Amino acid sequence: MNDLRFFPDEPPYVGKSFFRPNGSIKFDPILTDQRYSFVVNLLSNSYWKERIRTVADFGCSDLNFFRVLRSLRFLRTAYLVDIDEEMLKNNRMRAQPINSDYINRRDSPFHVEILRGSVDFFSEKMINLDAFVAIELIEHLFPPELERLPYNVFHLIKPQIAIFTTPNSDFNILFATLPFNNFRHDDHKFEWSREQFQDWAENIVQRFPDYVVSLQGIGPGPEGAEEYGGCSQAAIFVRRPECVETQITPWEVQEYNAGARMQTYDVILECDFPHDERTREEKISDCAMYHINQIEHRSRMDRDAEQYDYAPFRLEIPLEKILGCVTQDHATTQQELEAILRGRPMQVENGNVVIVSDDEEMGDEEDYENY
Numbered sequence: 155m156n157d158l159r160f161f162p163d164e165p166p167y168v169g170k171s172f173f174r175p176n177g178s179i180k181f182d183p184i185l186t187d188q189r190y191s192f193v194v195n196l197l198s199n200s201y202w203k204e205r206i207r208t209v210a211d212f213g214c215s216d217l218n219f220f221r222v223l224r225s226l227r228f229l230r231t232a233y234l235v236d237i238d239e240e241m242l243k244n245n246r247m248r249a250q251p252i253n254s255d256y257i258n259r260r261d262s263p264f265h266v267e268i269l270r271g272s273v274d275f276f277s278e279k280m281i282n283l284d285a286f287v288a289i290e291l292i293e294h295l296f297p298p299e300l301e302r303l304p305y306n307v308f309h310l311i312k313p314q315i316a317i318f319t320t321p322n323s324d325f326n327i328l329f330a331t332l333p334f335n336n337f338r339h340d341d342h343k344f345e346w347s348r349e350q351f352q353d354w355a356e357n358i359v360q361r362f363p364d365y366v367v368s369l370q371g372i373g374p375g376p377e378g379a380e381e382y383g384g385c386s387q388a389a390i391f392v393r394r395p396e397c398v399e400t401q402i403t404p405w406e407v408q409e410y411n412a413g414a415r416m417q418t419y420d421v422i423l424e425c426d427f428p429h430d431e432r433t434r435e436e437k438i439s440d441c442a443m444y445h446i447n448q449i450e451h452r453s454r455m456d457r458d459a460e461q462y463d464y465a466p467f468r469l470e471i472p473l474e475k476i477l478g479c480v481t482q483d484h485a486t487t488q489q490e491l492e493a494i495l496r497g498r499p500m501q502v503e504n505g506n507v508v509i510v511s512d513d514e515e516m517g518d519e520e521d522y523e524n525y
Contacts, residue, residue, distance in 0.1 A: 159202070159315070159392045160368040162195035171385075172376050177330030185373045185385055189289055189319055190222045192372050192388060196317065197285060203228050205314060206284040210234075212273045213291030215241060217248040220266075224427075231265045233279060237416065239270045246423045256428050261437075264427040271419035274302040276310045276407050279419060286316040290386070293320050293342045299415060300343075308362035308391070310402055310410065316365075316391040319372060321345045325382045328375055348383050355389040364397035438484045439494050445479040446471060446500075450509055470506040 169188045171181045181188065197206060203226075210233040211219055220234055234249060236242055249266050271277060273291065286307055292300060307316055323345040326332055337345050346354065348369075355367045371384025411417065430437065453469050473495075477488050486494075492502055501508040 157368070157392075160196070160370075160390050161199070163199045169373060171374065179328060179376065179385075181373055181385070186218070188373050189386055190219055192319070192370075193219075193287055193289065193317055194222050194226065196390065197315075198226055198228075202285070202315065207231065208233075208283050209285040209287060210280060210283055210313075212236075212286070212288045213294065214268075216245045217242075217268070219287075219289060220249055224264075227260050227262075227264075229264060230262060231267075233267050233269055233283075235269045235271050235273070235419070237270065237272055239420070239422070242268050242270055242422045249423060250425050251427050260427055260429040263429050265424070266427070267424050268422040269419045270416075270422055272299065272414055272416040274299045274306055275411055275414035275416055275419070276306050277419045280311045283311050283313045284315070286311060286313040288316075288318045290319055290321070292318060293337075293339075293345055296343060298413075302410075302413065304358050304361065305410060308358060308365055310407065312364075312393065314393050317388060318391075319386050319388045320351060322351070322371070322383050322385060322387040323347045325375060325385045328379055328382060346387075348387060351387050351389065355391070358391065364394055365391045366394060367391050434484070435494055438480060438486050438491065439498065441480050441483055442476050442491060442495060443498070445476055446507060446509075449475075467509070467511045469509045470503075471509070473502070473505050473507060476507065 169181055169183055169185075171179050174180055183191075196202070197209070206228065207230040209223065209226075209229060209231070211223065212235045214220065214234040214236045215238070217234055220232065223229070223232060234242075246268055249268055267279070269277075269279070273288065273295070292303070295303065307313070321338055321342070324347050326338070326345070329338075332338065352369055355369060359365050359367050368390045370388045370390065371386070372388055373385035374380070375382055375385065432440070449471055450469055454467065457467070473488050473492055477486070477491055480486060480491060488505075495507060496502055501510070
């Protein structure tokens with residue numbers, strides 16, 4: 155399935171692993187980072203970055219994934235959801251802006267909420283959610299929660315894309331220190347083989363035909379162990395663009411939520427990241443003036459190195475050259491750029507920005523200061 159909706163623009167970096175002398179496996183980079191990169195690289199491909207504005211990370215635990223997720227500057231809202239209130243409170247600082255967020259501000263608002271809640275409860279906050287993410291979550295769910303989850307995600311929330319990752323039990327045979335038929339974590343309720351995970355995913359798209367699914371592996375094993383697949387496995391569910399939107403009735407939500415483990419979403423933290431509040435035209439104007447000033451400064455330096463008199467200074471900078479600099483950061487046209495610069499006002503003649511100044515007085519002041 156070579157569909158851009160299921161893969162990043164560029165082939166992702168594929169990690170490697172090898173056996174240590176004691177028989178344990180070392181992943182490079184660590185498996186957690188490979189999972190995070192897998193999700194972020196997919197969400198940031200050219201197809202999804204134009205469509206995703208709101209994302210929910212269910213089972214966010216210690217908020218480590220948010221450290222990577224926050225780099226997606228096209229996001230407008232992020233919900234970080236987990237049932238462990240103490241864990242969320244202890245790590246809530248990780249969801250707040252840091253110094254660099256104030257220096258390098260985002261182009262648009264970004265709202266973050268940490269929520270204590272369960273994945274089997276529907277909250278109105280999830281209305282119009284674009285991306286649903288559950289990294290290594292489902293294996294921690296009790297059977298009733300796991301059974302209720304698909305209805306919540308694919309019938310009530312209905313995101314454009316939903317990404318689940320979970321351990322691949324086929325891979326467990328490679329862990330020398332893991333007893334046979336044991337799980338990797340004490341809290342795991344199950345661990346599925348690739349066949350079991352495929353059955354679960356295919357059952358979902360049969361129940362909810364508005365979705366299609368792709369299965370992929372994460373964290374390849376050591377050389378010679380390819381038959382066991384990746385250490386983790388991912389299911390990427392994508393809603394068909396042609397599907398008809400159906401209205402969810404209040405009684406459907408009420409009936410569904412009656413069986414939820416938790417009956418509310420408690421807000422642990424809300425915060426807004428700093429963003430650049432200038433208009434689009436102001437950003438283009440400031441960017442253009444920055445490059446114009448840079449070019450003017452270099453031109454003056456070159457002239458002063460060649461002559462010692464203070465003749466009137468005149469510089470013509472082609473609009474096309476300025477446009478090439480500006481469009482690296484902002485989409486615009488030469489016609490729009492010219493109109494914006496005229497409004498500064500700047501002198502524009504025959505497709506050039508013209509800078510004229512009499513440096514004689516400036517020269518006198520500089521000579522006086524030197525004495």
